[in-house]
Amino acid sequence: MRTWLTERFDLTVPLVGAPMAGVGAGRLAAAVSAAGALGMFGVPAAATAEWIREQASVAAAPGRPYGIGLMAWALPGNPAQLQAVLDARPAVVSVSFGPYESYVTELRQAGITVVTQAGTTEEALAAERAGVDAVVARGAEGGGHGRADVATLPLLEGVLDAVRIPVLAAGGVATARGLAAVLAAGAEGAWAGTAFMGCEETTISPEAMRRLLEAAETDTAYGRVFDVAQRLGWPVEYGGRALRNAFFDRWAGREDELAADDSARADLETARRDQDFDTAFIYVGQGVGLVRERRTAADVVAAFAGAEKLLNRFAR
Incomplete structure (x- = not known):
């Protein structure tokens, strides 16, 4: 399975572990990279430059390429994040969700692949016009933040036809079957987050892990409820997909009212502290029904490598 992704970063599997802020830090990124894929960690909006440096050091420890994910909307309020990333010199930086264009040239001039x-x-x-090296076609099935306008397969088909730069596929790719499907369509690799959420190397609490492993493919919901309750500055076009719970059901469709309700905000903060996931959130994609047990990141990467056998059926 040799693609632009594997050749550029010397990978054995054309797979990226998505940068999941608050779920996977440097330890998960290091484990994914050491296993032959490309590990990444996501930077929370309020993360300090020191935190980025610490996690980058952990991610770089195996001596393999790794990446960092930045949220473009958060950078103007925390410019030290960009400098810390430039200092760390990861192989890849993903900068998304907001006006990212002004950061592309500086990152590329530092020798960093930008997606x-x-x-x-x-x-x-x-x-493509902004000059990124590759684009991730992220469908509505994906966990965490992004658009929910188009599902992964029709989006991937449209993007592959439209652009000339390499394309990675994200959203619902959780097993070797998904990886084989997007490679067969023409993607250079998959961008997977939910598949790694059951890993031992994540920062997920035991109660969150229990909920995650028990969830079915129909147990997620998409919207802005949790962002509005926290008063986060996410652009309105980027909601989040998480496990559906009582707090989401209570406030979905009432976001304007929620934005002014300080007691609801306090309830969410308390629930996060107390690990009460009837109120607190667990961001996850529709592939969650395929995550049934705790595994190591190496086990997950090895399972994705089974895509080669599936693709070889047609190569014959």
Whole structure:
């Protein structure tokens, strides 16, 4: 399975462990990279430059390429994040969700491969015009934040037809079957987050892990409820997909009211501290029904490598 992704970063599996802020830090990124894929960690909006440096050091420890994910909307309020990333010199930086264009040149001049996530074909075309090295076609099935306008397969088809730069596929790719499918379509690799959420190397609490492993494919919901309750500055076009719970059901469709309700905000903060996931959130994609047990990141990467056998059926 040799693709642009494997050749550029000397990988054995054309797979990226998505940068999941708050779920996978340097330890998970290091484990994914050591196993032959490309590990990444996501930077929370309030993360300090020191935190980035610490996690980058952990991610770099195996001596393999790794990446860092930045949220473009958060950078103006925390410019030290960008400098810390430039100092760390990861192999890849994903900068998405907001006005990312002004950061592309500086990152590329530092020798860093730059990618961005796109939820529509027009966003992918804009990314190509902005000069990124590759674009991630992220469908509505994906966990965490992004658009929910187009599902992964029609989005991937449209983006592959529209752009000339390498394309990675994200959203619902959780097993070797998913990886084989997007490679067969023409993607250079998959961008997977939910598949790694059951890993021992994540920062997920025991109670969150229990909920995650018990969840079915129909147990997620998409919206802005949790962002509005926390008063986060996410652009309105990027909601989040998480496990559905009582707090989401209570406030979905009432986001304007929620934005002014300080007691609801306090309830969410308390629930996060107390690990009460009837109120607190667990961001995860529709592939969660395929995550049934605790595994190591190496086990997950090895399972994805089974895509080669599936693809060989047609190569014959």
